[in-house]
Amino acid sequence: MNKIFYSLLALLALGLGSCQRETGLTNVQTSETTTDHLIIKEVFYAGHAMIRTPSTSYDGGYTPFPGGGGYGDDTDSDSPSEESTDPATTTSTRAASLAKRFYTRVDNDQYITIYNPSKQTLYLDSLAIVTNQIDPRIIFEFAPGDNFVNSYYGVNSIMCFPGKGHDFPVKPGQTIVIVNHAVDHAKDYEKYLDDNGENLKEYEGIDQFLDLSKADFEWSPSTDKNNNPNVPDLTPITPNRAFSTISEAVGLALVRLPWSPATFAEFAKRNPEADKKAKVKNPIHYINVTNTDFADFVAVEIPFGKVIDCMTICPRRRFLMKPSKLDKGFLGVAEENFSTYNNENLLKVMGLSLQRKFDGKGFVDTDNTTLDFEVKPASLSRPKAADKPAEKPAK
Numbered sequence: 001m002n003k004i005f006y007s008l009l010a011l012l013a014l015g016l017g018s019c020q021r022e023t024g025l026t027n028v029q030t031s032e033t034t035t036d037h038l039i040i041k042e043v044f045y046a047g048h049a050m051i052r053t054p055s056t057s058y059d060g061g062y063t064p065f066p067g068g069g070g071y072g073d074d075t076d077s078d079s080p081s082e083e084s085t086d087p088a089t090t091t092s093t094r095a096a097s098l099a100k101r102f103y104t105r106v107d108n109d110q111y112i113t114i115y116n117p118s119k120q121t122l123y124l125d126s127l128a129i130v131t132n133q134i135d136p137r138i139i140f141e142f143a144p145g146d147n148f149v150n151s152y153y154g155v156n157s158i159m160c161f162p163g164k165g166h167d168f169p170v171k172p173g174q175t176i177v178i179v180n181h182a183v184d185h186a187k188d189y190e191k192y193l194d195d196n197g198e199n200l201k202e203y204e205g206i207d208q209f210l211d212l213s214k215a216d217f218e219w220s221p222s223t224d225k226n227n228n229p230n231v232p233d234l235t236p237i238t239p240n241r242a243f244s245t246i247s248e249a250v251g252l253a254l255v256r257l258p259w260s261p262a263t264f265a266e267f268a269k270r271n272p273e274a275d276k277k278a279k280v281k282n283p284i285h286y287i288n289v290t291n292t293d294f295a296d297f298v299a300v301e302i303p304f305g306k307v308i309d310c311m312t313i314c315p316r317r318r319f320l321m322k323p324s325k326l327d328k329g330f331l332g333v334a335e336e337n338f339s340t341y342n343n344e345n346l347l348k349v350m351g352l353s354l355q356r357k358f359d360g361k362g363f364v365d366t367d368n369t370t371l372d373f374e375v376k377p378a379s380l381s382r383p384k385a386a387d388k389p390a391e392k393p394a395k
Contacts, residue, residue: 176216318332
């Protein structure tokens with residue numbers, strides 16, 4: 001009898017140690033079970049490749065974004081070589097040397113989709129999209145007591161949904177689209193180039209930039225020139241907690257805020273390092289990193305019970321560290337960092353997104369990004385990009 005009793009206690013302890021979500025239940029969902037919370041359905045962060053072939057009449061250095069667009073880096077399709085000083089070098093030869101193709105990653109059309117797989121209406125009010133402080137490509141070592149991976153979800157950015165309780169419902173089976181800028185990015189970028197006196201015939205790939213003008217929310221600030229005033233905005237809980245783009249290596253989560261923005265603003269006025277030394281309770285923690293290569297940082301504590309859904313994005317050959325114990329896996333649209341892809345190779349990974357798997361009966365939700373998601377062409381792609389094959393994942 002005693003053996004049975006202690007065996008039951010051991011099983012109970014194992015259950016309590018499992019990954020906890022907002023419901024307080026272990027979240028291992030398949031099509032055979034019912035998911036009762038919102039899920040992250042898709043994340044498109046790669047962007048698209050813009051290709052420019054300057055005309056032979058082009059004179060001067062290449063500027064991919066006239067006026068300083070700040071959209072990304074360009075790569076040259078040819079290796080640079082010293083210009084010939086031979087008098088026999090003709091104008092046509094010099095013109096031919098200018099017939100290069102420049103590849104640039106443009107990621108202004110990023111988006112996230114949230115889906116309601118339950119049988120009841122759920123609400124976005126009081127929820128937020130957050131990013132984890134840990135870059136999964138890096139192994140961080142912490143001072144004793146500062147490693148939060150198994151203690152809470154350590155957050156950097158916090159973007160809050162609007163609403164006061166029941167203003168933004170998500171009906172059963174409904175997908176919500178949250179974007180950087182709620183505009184038609186192809187038209188917007190063509191206008192940008194035209195306004196700067198560029199020859200649009202020199203550019204390829206812009207026609208694949210996404211039309212996100214009908215999105216449900218956008219996270220760009222209302223002061224941004226590309227912000228759509230007709231689309232509700234996510235707002236940072238404090239000005240320094242905003243994010244502008246989705247990184248290629250980041251923990252991403254949908255959470256229920258454990259405090260109001262006003263309460264958090266009061267915490268933000270305090271000095272986290274001083275509070276830590278004085279042992280004053282503050283959800284904004286000063287984290288001491290003991291690796292000599294990395295600086296200390298601040299992480300906002302989101303209790304595991306307030307995390308509704310999370311995932312880990314990381315290039316498939318660069319993963320080193322889990323941002324949180326809540327996610328047992330990771331996935332990226334590319335094998336390596338985007339910066340390592342140049343020329344035509346960039347085209348292989350652009351236009352792809354991470355999409356939650358559907359097993360024929362429902363969306364898979366096992367708290368493991370590796371198993372729950374797959375790499376596919378972005379679901380909101382324009383028709384020409386829809387048939388693009390995904391890069392084969394690493395085994």
